[in-house]
Amino acid sequence: MNSIIKFFGIVLSLFYLNISFADIIDNYHFVSPIEAKRFDHLLSELRCVVCQNQNLAESHAPLAQDLKKEVYNQIRLGYSDTQIKNFLVNRYGEYILFKPNMNRITFVLWLGPVIFLVGSVAIVLISVRRQKKSHSAENS
Amino acid sequence: MIRLRFLLPLILFVTLVLFFWLSLGKDPNLLPSFFIDKPVPQFSARSLEDPSQLITNENLKGKISIVNVWATWCDGCQSEHPLLIDLINKPSVQVIGLNYKDKRVDALQYLSKMGNPYKYIIDDKEGKLAMQFGVYGTPETFLIDQNAIVRYCYVGPLTLDLIENDLLPRIAKLEKGSS
Numbered sequence: 001m002n003s004i005i006k007f008f009g010i011v012l013s014l015f016y017l018n019i020s021f022a023d024i025i026d027n028y029h030f031v032s033p034i035e036a037k038r039f040d041h042l043l044s045e046l047r048c049v050v051c052q053n054q055n056l057a058e059s060h061a062p063l064a065q066d067l068k069k070e071v072y073n074q075i076r077l078g079y080s081d082t083q084i085k086n087f088l089v090n091r092y093g094e095y096i097l098f099k100p101n102m103n104r105i106t107f108v109l110w111l112g113p114v115i116f117l118v119g120s121v122a123i124v125l126i127s128v129r130r131q132k133k134s135h136s137a138e139n140s
Numbered sequence: 141m142i143r144l145r146f147l148l149p150l151i152l153f154v155t156l157v158l159f160f161w162l163s164l165g166k167d168p169n170l171l172p173s174f175f176i177d178k179p180v181p182q183f184s185a186r187s188l189e190d191p192s193q194l195i196t197n198e199n200l201k202g203k204i205s206i207v208n209v210w211a212t213w214c215d216g217c218q219s220e221h222p223l224l225i226d227l228i229n230k231p232s233v234q235v236i237g238l239n240y241k242d243k244r245v246d247a248l249q250y251l252s253k254m255g256n257p258y259k260y261i262i263d264d265k266e267g268k269l270a271m272q273f274g275v276y277g278t279p280e281t282f283l284i285d286q287n288a289i290v291r292y293c294y295v296g297p298l299t300l301d302l303i304e305n306d307l308l309p310r311i312a313k314l315e316k317g318s319s
Contacts, residue, residue, distance in 0.1 A: 049171060049276040062241065063276055066267050091274035093174050123148075 028072050035075050042071055042081060046088065047096050055098065173282075173293030174274055180288045181272045188239050188247055188261035195236075195260050200288040204233045204314050206307075207282040208258070209270055211242040212250045214278040216297035223298050224257040232286075232315055237261040240270050240278055283307065285314045 030036040040057070046067065048059035056064050056071070067088070074084045088096050100106040175181075180197055187193040208224060210217040227235060237258035239247045244263060251258075264270050273282065276295075283292035292310055294302065 063267075066271060070271065089174075091174060091271065092276065093171050093274075095171055127145075 028068075030075075038081060039072060039075055042075075042084060043068060045085075045098050046071070047098055049092050049096055052095075171274075171276065171295075173290070175282075175290040176293065178290055180284055180290055183269055183272060185262040185264060185269050188237070188244060188263040191244075191263065195262050197288055199236070199260055200284055202286055204286055204311055205282075205284040205288075206233065206235045207238055207273075207284060208235060209238045209240050209273075209275050209278055209280040209282075211240045211278050212246045213242065214240075217279045218254075220279055220297040220299075221254055221257075223300060223303060225255045227257060227303065230311075230315075233311060234259040238264050238270060238275075240264050240275070241267045281307075283310055283314075285317070 028039065030039065043057040044055050046056045048054045048056055048061055048064040048067075050061040050063050051059045054064075056068050070087075071084055074087065079087075085097060085101075089101070094100040094106060100109060102110060180200060182197060184194050184196045187195050206227070210221075224235060235257050237260070239261055242265070244265070247261075251261075262269060267275075273280075279295075279297055281294045281298060282290055285291050291314065292307075294307075298307070
């Protein structure tokens with residue numbers, strides 16, 4: 001009895017012994033796990049221009065599938081992440097990146113909230129100081 | 141000094157209203173074409189009608205081209221189709237179709253039934269050429285000048301209003317520009 005259990009135990013554990021040299025994401029096979037990670041990462045950074053709140057990994061839109069294939073091909077061909085992003089930005093615009101590049105135009109987009117925050121804090125501080133001054137002026 | 145403190149929020153508010161006014165008028169789903177005033181990317185594609193024939197940038201030179209991205213599975217394309225047929229029959233303008241991710245048989249059948257406005261039709265079965273143009277929805281229509289520079293891109297089905305009040309004047313301008 002014991003030896004039968006042991007036997008099946010060994011057989012079962014063999015199922016867990018996977019030596020795979022290929023990383024599979026969906027139907028995309030990569031030989032190197034680095035490429036697979038890059039693919040994953042890029043897809044999450046790229047917006048689906050049809051379903052614009054989803055990234056390329058999530059979207060089922062046919063164009064998203066095409067762009068996924070294009071990204072895959074370019075990774076396999078040896079293009080860098082920057083080159084791939086530039087390829088897409090040249091055709092679809094900065095909007096395809098969830099994190100737009102910093103340039104003259106997106107400058108406002110990136111810094112706007114910061115300026116707003118600093119400005120509002122400054123205004124609050126100034127008005128609080130003014131109130132204090134007028135209070136102390138009244139009290140003295 | 142008091143006046144400035146009151147004025148500042150008002151100025152900010154007016155600025156915000158201005159931005160909203162300008163942006164809300166636009167369709168947020170539309171992306172501007174990034175090829176405006178840039179030359180058409182180098183391409184070489186098979187003709188839908190005669191697969192042994194190639195259509196390249198050479199076909200664009202010397203004439204004003206309207207490149208219309210369409211497919212038989214796209215409802216909007218069907219609605220604009222009769223307008224394309226009625227579109228100008230000017231000798232200086234040619235209408236080129238880009239059949240996007242479609243079946244050649246279906247496309248040819250559709251054209252023989254509904255009429256063929258296209259001088260050439262590119263067979264873009266896998267959408268690869270359209271991707272070079274940044275196409276993200278059908279139908280899309282590009283206006284390209286005599287030097288193969290993209291001048292205008294419209295996403296969505298063409299309407300009579302758009303053709304008469306937008307497209308035709310632009311074409312007229314391009315025609316004047318060359319002479």
